Amino acid sequence: MANETTFEKDIILEVKNLKKYFPIERSFFGKPIKFLRAVDNVSFTLERGKTIGIVGESGCGKTTLGRTILKLYDNDGGQILFKGNDITNISSSQMRKYRTQMQLIFQDPYSSLPPRMTIGNIISEAVKVHNIVPKEEVLEYVLDIMDKCGLQQSYFDRYPHEFSGGQRQRICIARALAVKPELVICDEPVSALDVSIQAQIINLLKELQIKNNLTYMFISHDLSVVKYITDQIMVMYLGNVMEYGDTDEIFDNPLHPYTKALFSAVPVPDPDFKMNRIILSGDIPSPANPPLGCKFHTRCKECMNVCKFKEPEYLEVKPNHFVNCHLFNEEVMNNLEEYDRQYEEMLAQEKEEENNE
Numbered sequence: 001m002a003n004e005t006t007f008e009k010d011i012i013l014e015v016k017n018l019k020k021y022f023p024i025e026r027s028f029f030g031k032p033i034k035f036l037r038a039v040d041n042v043s044f045t046l047e048r049g050k051t052i053g054i055v056g057e058s059g060c061g062k063t064t065l066g067r068t069i070l071k072l073y074d075n076d077g078g079q080i081l082f083k084g085n086d087i088t089n090i091s092s093s094q095m096r097k098y099r100t101q102m103q104l105i106f107q108d109p110y111s112s113l114p115p116r117m118t119i120g121n122i123i124s125e126a127v128k129v130h131n132i133v134p135k136e137e138v139l140e141y142v143l144d145i146m147d148k149c150g151l152q153q154s155y156f157d158r159y160p161h162e163f164s165g166g167q168r169q170r171i172c173i174a175r176a177l178a179v180k181p182e183l184v185i186c187d188e189p190v191s192a193l194d195v196s197i198q199a200q201i202i203n204l205l206k207e208l209q210i211k212n213n214l215t216y217m218f219i220s221h222d223l224s225v226v227k228y229i230t231d232q233i234m235v236m237y238l239g240n241v242m243e244y245g246d247t248d249e250i251f252d253n254p255l256h257p258y259t260k261a262l263f264s265a266v267p268v269p270d271p272d273f274k275m276n277r278i279i280l281s282g283d284i285p286s287p288a289n290p291p292l293g294c295k296f297h298t299r300c301k302e303c304m305n306v307c308k309f310k311e312p313e314y315l316e317v318k319p320n321h322f323v324n325c326h327l328f329n330e331e332v333m334n335n336l337e338e339y340d341r342q343y344e345e346m347l348a349q350e351k352e353e354e355n356n357e
Contacts, residue, residue, distance in 0.1 A: 011084075012183055012215050013046040013069070018078035020061075020068045024288050036288045038064040040239035041078070043314070046232075048182070051209070051216040053230035053247065055223060055262070057284055061239040062219045063107075066185040069217070070102055071095055082183070100130045103181040107188040109168035113160040119146075119171055120156035126179045142178065148211075149174040150204060166197035170204065177208065185217045190225060202229055223263060227251055235259045238287050238295040241314065245321035255323045257300045294326065306332055306339035309346055 020039040023032030038061045046052050054062045067073050069080055071087065080088045087098060106112035113122060124142045127133065133141045143153050149170045160168060169189060176184055186205065190198040202225060208214060220226050226233060226247075233250045235243040235258065243256040254260045261278040280299045285291055291298050297307040306326055314324045326332045332339065 010047045011045050012048040012082070013217070014079075014081040015045075015069065016043050016079040016081070018042045018065070018068060018080065019076045020064055020073055021076045034288070037239045037290065038287065039068055039075075041314075042236075042239075042241050043078075044232075044234055044241070044244055046183075046215060046217065048215050049209070049213045050231040051218050051229055052232045052234060053226035054217065054219045054234050054236060055221060055226055056236035056242075057262075058221065059238075059284065059287060060236040061287075062236055063187055065236070066104065066187055066217060066219055070104055070185060072104075100126070100132070100179040101181055102183045103176040103179065103185070105169075105172050105176050105184060105186045105189045108192055109165055109172050110192070112172055113168060115160055118157050118159060119151070122160075122171065123175050123178050126175070130179055132179055145174050145178050148208065149177070150200075164197075165193050166200060169193060169197075169201055173201070173204065173208070177212070177214075180212075181214070183215045183217070185219070187219045188221070189218075191220070191222065198225065205229065235262065238285065238290050240295055241322070241324055242296065243321075243323045245318075249318070249321055253321075255317060255321070255328065256296075256325050257302050257327075258296050294324075302327060304336065304339075305343040306336065309343060310339065 018039055019037070019041060021035040021037050023034070024036050025032070025034035027033050040061075042061075042065060044052065054065060056062055064073065068075050071080075075088060078088070079086060082098060082102065087095065117125075120142060123145060124138050127138055127141060128135070143156065146153065146155065151167070151170055151174060155163070155167075160171065163171065172189075189205070190201050193201060205216065206229060209216060216229075218226065218230055230247045232245065233243075233247050234241055235250075235256065237258050243250060243254065243259045250259065251263065254263050261280050264276060264278040278301075281301075282299045285295065285298055291308075293309045294300070294303075294307040294312050297303045300307065304326065310326070310332075312324050312326045312332075313329055314322055315328055316322050317328050
């Protein structure tokens, strides 16, 4: 029992069945009647001092998930627990005390820095607002943060336009860390940078994590980076979680057909290694009008009739390895003939309705 209590204390973030829908069509009276399901029933836990990687194609809901957890967007269902406190429906004023504990590093270092503020002012602004240190210590504190993030003290009075992309991203990291956060959501923090600079920023993030016991939620589409920096991986597709588990386990043993296809594109630094590339057929469906059943079935080579109308269950196949696929559901696999019959009935009914029209 003591071990369970210790483990509970280590969980810094718990997300349960989180939903975020954007209205895209309204009735004459302004009531939303059609939605884009950007985040649909997402659940995961994150241990203190660890990094979870959120991966998937563009438009799968990664960034929306991060911003909903930070309450930059209001959620439409589910629960967010931060350090055991339910922050799902708290007001902006109540959320203020958590703002310093949860920070965001933006994707684009070029547009996320105010051009008319000096680097010193950008980093010190939140320090002053949230009274992180006494006023007389702000300068020394900011210079120390800059030093830790690889920024020279002479940059203090300079402006963002004078710096390269890598230096700007270091400024963004320094700004986020200045308020002493516990959870940092990194929204594709290296995607806009050169490969050589990417490595420097990733190493900086890892170094700062070890020094400050930081917890990261790392959003990216670069699986090579994700493999290097994360402890866990969550694979998303059209707002749903397809697979979730420890990084090594998912890279060594991907289970979901989508994960296999995604990971087959990761380059291997071995000229003799032959890639078994899995090419997905078709385009990603519109999140405003997702297919029935499993959202991935329109592009899946292992698609069965049951996938076309029945949503798969999110199952723990191995300890801490979850997958959202009928192939791993014994009850479904043992009754495929019955589901085939149901699917044929559904098609016949649709045809009859068309004829009646």
